[in-house]
Amino acid sequence: MRLWHLILGLPLLAGVGLFVAPDFRAADVAAALPALLLAALLRFLFTYLLALSAFWTERAHGLVGFGDTLIFLLGGEAAPVALLPGPLQPLGAALPFRAMLGFPAEVAAGQLDGAGVLAGYGWQIVWIGIVARGGAGLAGRRPALYGGRRVARCGCCACCSGSSPSRSSASWPTAPTSSSRRC
Numbered sequence: 001m002r003l004w005h006l007i008l009g010l011p012l013l014a015g016v017g018l019f020v021a022p023d024f025r026a027a028d029v030a031a032a033l034p035a036l037l038l039a040a041l042l043r044f045l046f047t048y049l050l051a052l053s054a055f056w057t058e059r060a061h062g063l064v065g066f067g068d069t070l071i072f073l074l075g076g077e078a079a080p081v082a083l084l085p086g087p088l089q090p091l092g093a094a095l096p097f098r099a100m101l102g103f104p105a106e107v108a109a110g111q112l113d114g115a116g117v118l119a120g121y122g123w124q125i126v127w128i129g130i131v132a133r134g135g136a137g138l139a140g141r142r143p144a145l146y147g148g149r150r151v152a153r154c155g156c157c158a159c160c161s162g163s164s165p166s167r168s169s170a171s172w173p174t175a176p177t178s179s180s181r182r183c
Helices: 002-020 026-055 060-074 088-094 096-108 114-140
Strands: none
Touching (some): 026 060, 096 114
């Protein structure tokens, strides 16, 4: 899907650039490079955090899609955060979505002064720490099997009591099949 964005987007950007004549300053583009790297790291960590939900739910794709929608709406892709309605502007600026998308674009366009750029870098680093800590916490948790429930063992037979030499009673249960389940 992203390849199509590149194939269709580059000619479109080149065509718009011929008619609009964009004005980029080298200093603004250079200041945007660290913002882009931090934004890429933050977006990766955020998507990774959402994808980790696959260990606890069957709807991980929906959560990742919801995260992409939040980035689209609150990150500045649908509209810049400055154009959000009054009560949503502080929320849009405080959440990590602007740091993933809108902030690097604002830096490259020269819309922020030096203090705003440094504050944005700091905000990106703070959110990277928060999301990385959340991802490390979720990655370290032991996943629940079978839709969040442990399988109860009857203890009356070799397949459930763990008396076979290949399984110990402390091991995680494997999915019972019609041939292996005898009780």
